[in-house]
Amino acid sequence: MLSWLRRSFAAKLLAAGLSLALVVVGGVSGYLLVSRNGQTRVGALSNSDNRVLTMRAALQRFVGEQSFATARALAGQLPLGITLSGGAPGVTVPTLFSQSPPVDLSGETLIIADRSGMALYTRPAADLHDSGAVHYAQSKALMAALAGSECPVTHEPGACGVELLGGRTPVYSVAVPVTVAGEAVGVVAYVAPLGVQLNRFSALFQFPTAFIPAGSMGTEIRQRGATNVTSATPSDVLRSIGQHQDPAHATYVAPAGAVNAGRVVAGSYAAVASPDGRTAGYIGIEVPLSIFVGDQQTDELTVVVITLFALLIVAILVILFVEVFVRRPIHRLERGVARIADGDYTSAVDVRSRDELGRLAISVNRMRDNIRAYTTEIQGARARLDSAVERVSGVSRALTTTTGGMEALHAAVVRTAADIAGEGAVAALAVEEAGVLVVKAVHPESSPLTDLSRWKTARQVLRGTPVRESVTGLGSLLAVPMFYQDRVVGALAVASPDHAAAAAEDEQRVLAVLANNAAIAMENARLFEQERDTVRRLRQLDAMKTDFLSTVQHELRTPLTAILGLSDLIDMCWGMWDDGPKLEAVRDIQVAARNLYDIVETIIDFSAVDGETIDISPTGLRLFDAVEQGIVAVGERYKGGLPIPVDVDVSHDLVIHADPARFEQVVRALVDNAVKFSDGKGRVMVRGSRDEASGGVRIEVIDHGIGISEDDLPRIFDRFYQVDNTATRRYGGTGMGLALVKRLVQVHGARVSVETTLGAGTRMILVWPSTSAGQAEAPAGDDAAPEAVTALVEAPQEGERPAVPVQ
Numbered sequence: 001m002l003s004w005l006r007r008s009f010a011a012k013l014l015a016a017g018l019s020l021a022l023v024v025v026g027g028v029s030g031y032l033l034v035s036r037n038g039q040t041r042v043g044a045l046s047n048s049d050n051r052v053l054t055m056r057a058a059l060q061r062f063v064g065e066q067s068f069a070t071a072r073a074l075a076g077q078l079p080l081g082i083t084l085s086g087g088a089p090g091v092t093v094p095t096l097f098s099q100s101p102p103v104d105l106s107g108e109t110l111i112i113a114d115r116s117g118m119a120l121y122t123r124p125a126a127d128l129h130d131s132g133a134v135h136y137a138q139s140k141a142l143m144a145a146l147a148g149s150e151c152p153v154t155h156e157p158g159a160c161g162v163e164l165l166g167g168r169t170p171v172y173s174v175a176v177p178v179t180v181a182g183e184a185v186g187v188v189a190y191v192a193p194l195g196v197q198l199n200r201f202s203a204l205f206q207f208p209t210a211f212i213p214a215g216s217m218g219t220e221i222r223q224r225g226a227t228n229v230t231s232a233t234p235s236d237v238l239r240s241i242g243q244h245q246d247p248a249h250a251t252y253v254a255p256a257g258a259v260n261a262g263r264v265v266a267g268s269y270a271a272v273a274s275p276d277g278r279t280a281g282y283i284g285i286e287v288p289l290s291i292f293v294g295d296q297q298t299d300e301l302t303v304v305v306i307t308l309f310a311l312l313i314v315a316i317l318v319i320l321f322v323e324v325f326v327r328r329p330i331h332r333l334e335r336g337v338a339r340i341a342d343g344d345y346t347s348a349v350d351v352r353s354r355d356e357l358g359r360l361a362i363s364v365n366r367m368r369d370n371i372r373a374y375t376t377e378i379q380g381a382r383a384r385l386d387s388a389v390e391r392v393s394g395v396s397r398a399l400t401t402t403t404g405g406m407e408a409l410h411a412a413v414v415r416t417a418a419d420i421a422g423e424g425a426v427a428a429l430a431v432e433e434a435g436v437l438v439v440k441a442v443h444p445e446s447s448p449l450t451d452l453s454r455w456k457t458a459r460q461v462l463r464g465t466p467v468r469e470s471v472t473g474l475g476s477l478l479a480v481p482m483f484y485q486d487r488v489v490g491a492l493a494v495a496s497p498d499h500a501a502a503a504a505e506d507e508q509r510v511l512a513v514l515a516n517n518a519a520i521a522m523e524n525a526r527l528f529e530q531e532r533d534t535v536r537r538l539r540q541l542d543a544m545k546t547d548f549l550s551t552v553q554h555e556l557r558t559p560l561t562a563i564l565g566l567s568d569l570i571d572m573c574w575g576m577w578d579d580g581p582k583l584e585a586v587r588d589i590q591v592a593a594r595n596l597y598d599i600v601e602t603i604i605d606f607s608a609v610d611g612e613t614i615d616i617s618p619t620g621l622r623l624f625d626a627v628e629q630g631i632v633a634v635g636e637r638y639k640g641g642l643p644i645p646v647d648v649d650v651s652h653d654l655v656i657h658a659d660p661a662r663f664e665q666v667v668r669a670l671v672d673n674a675v676k677f678s679d680g681k682g683r684v685m686v687r688g689s690r691d692e693a694s695g696g697v698r699i700e701v702i703d704h705g706i707g708i709s710e711d712d713l714p715r716i717f718d719r720f721y722q723v724d725n726t727a728t729r730r731y732g733g734t735g736m737g738l739a740l741v742k743r744l745v746q747v748h749g750a751r752v753s754v755e756t757t758l759g760a761g762t763r764m765i766l767v768w769p770s771t772s773a774g775q776a777e778a779p780a781g782d783d784a785a786p787e788a789v790t791a792l793v794e795a796p797q798e799g800e801r802p803a804v805p806v807q
Helices: 002-007 009-075 078-085 089-099 140-146 194-205 235-242 296-341 356-399 406-421 458-463 505-573 579-609 623-635 660-676 737-747
Strands: 109-114 119-124 159-165 169-180 183-193 209-213 219-224 227-232 248-253 264-273 279-288 426-433 436-443 467-471 475-484 487-496 613-616 619-622 646-649 655-658 684-691 696-703 751-757 761-768 789-792
Touching: 009 078, 009 159, 009 169, 009 183, 009 248, 009 264, 009 279, 009 296, 009 505, 078 089, 078 109, 078 169, 078 183, 089 109, 089 119, 140 159, 140 169, 140 183, 159 264, 159 279, 169 194, 183 194, 194 209, 209 264, 235 248, 235 264, 296 356, 406 426, 406 436, 406 487, 406 505, 436 458, 458 475, 458 487, 475 505, 487 505, 505 579, 613 737, 619 623, 619 660, 623 646, 623 655, 623 660, 623 684, 623 696, 646 660, 655 660, 655 696, 655 761, 660 684, 660 696, 660 737, 660 761, 737 751
Parallel strands: 646 684
Antiparallel strands: 109 119, 109 183, 159 169, 169 183, 209 219, 209 279, 219 227, 248 264, 264 279, 426 436, 426 487, 467 475, 475 487, 613 789, 619 655, 684 696, 696 761, 751 761
């Protein structure tokens, strides 16, 4: 088989075609399978993140708020306060509750303690079957409530949170102080074993739950029925927690003792606080990866079938092509060349086509006719060839420095030219600039050839003919032109001292070859540097595209996750919530939906204005009203309005000439950036005034936020560019806001510039064309409608970087 491949060109071509087809199909198939596996893991982690965050919210709302409300109602009963403030509460409190039993909460233990935190009365719920109520009396929530702390769930006096009792039992505790005349005389607490609550959530969320105590991060507590099963915390989860992610997540093989032991799961863990405000640990949920994996075996079988079919088709096509167009003509050529090799110069090769093989056959016949003549000339040319080879080798070495840069190429060429000219010679390379020869390199560097004007006939080389000249004291000069595409682009000159012989004719020919090849190499070097810059820029654009897709994916998923999670939560809790929490959840959904709409609208708007023409309808527009509308639109994206104040210092009589909708987009983008990067601090100022220099209106959006570094400043108007484009970036956005601003500013004939100080804030400045105030007050109607204008805008080149300021 191997010998057949070595002897047959057709077999090699067939093997190459099949191998190429196999590599292409196999590579594409492997990429699809690997990509699918990665998408499966990302989807599983996102699913588990949503579930654990919802589980944490449910723990706080269902257990925390319900228990706190019951404890608060019990603590507010006057008989309990009187009993705790009287004498011998250890006797009177149990007596009080024996006559009037308190409310039992499912899965929780009631604890009544005196002002010192000592438990006077404990009562576990009937479904607990737990006699360890005294053990629950060690809860830190008792002392935290007596110390005057506040529950972070209800923001009322008391304590609530998760804690680990006895170093092994995680519980959720709430405690409310009992006060008489403003003095705490005792405390009412409900302690719920976390295992019972997580078992409920396992049924609710359909997957196993777990708990990692903050004091023992290496131990993970899982619930198997009513039993706590401990195992080692997966290292990937610990690494994610160590990076302060909330929720922390990872994919790993579930350890022994887990419900999904031995299976790959996506685990997400959310931090929960203890009654004293510290992190008590992390509640988690483990979602098997198998539910997100499709029928991979079917995909693999399909890939195999497609591969085999592609190989079969390629094999058939290659065999037909080789047989008709390659094998038969080559076989005829092979027989003719064999006859020539045997010394038969009378039989010609049969020519049946005019393609490459036919022309090859004609060339073989011509070669046959010339072989005899060439044989007699070979010996005489051998001596000349040996001499020329040594010199031409220097030419080849000089031209291999194309990729080393233009200066390295120049130095190599003049060094080789000096070697060709002989001992003591100097060489110079000059390029034509505005009809003058400018020396770019000399060898040695101290030679007099740095100034070719000392030889009077040197400039004549620009006419395309070699120049020879002898000057006493300077030596003999030989200058040969450098041609590129029939144009003289420079000259290569060598000078020999007076005591040395001038360059010979064969040396002149070698120098001419070197000069012409050097001209080509210089152009190639220039093109190589240009191509290298282009490739670098293309890689930057590819990275920007990838970052943009990742950013849009993240920005779209965030509001969608909020909408879906809150919708599910409303569906589950509709019958249990009052109108207040329901309306709050609906408002949260509205804010998330508005954010999602703004993202999609930004992408659509940018696509619409990213062409060569943009339709706008400019009209007289009151600047104050337009700015107010833009600020209101930005405030609708935030729950509860803008996070920081936005002040407007714009005169009511300022009027600009702009498309109202497009100008509102500009204001929204600039104000949104100013608010977002103010980081919740300071104020944002929008200021408007007349610009005396341009006769227009100067608009400034000023913030006191994080500012922009000098390195990032030239690229802030690039499409998809963001200063922080990592997956964990602190500030959201798609990176198209300022690019959209730039395009809209250009089409209105306005200007935008930036003044910024890193860490101190940014000032975005617009200089906008103005119009008379009467246009803004024109009556409505067909006659007053603004005329639509189609503006022709030069399409930006890919990766275009606008200068700052941008006009």
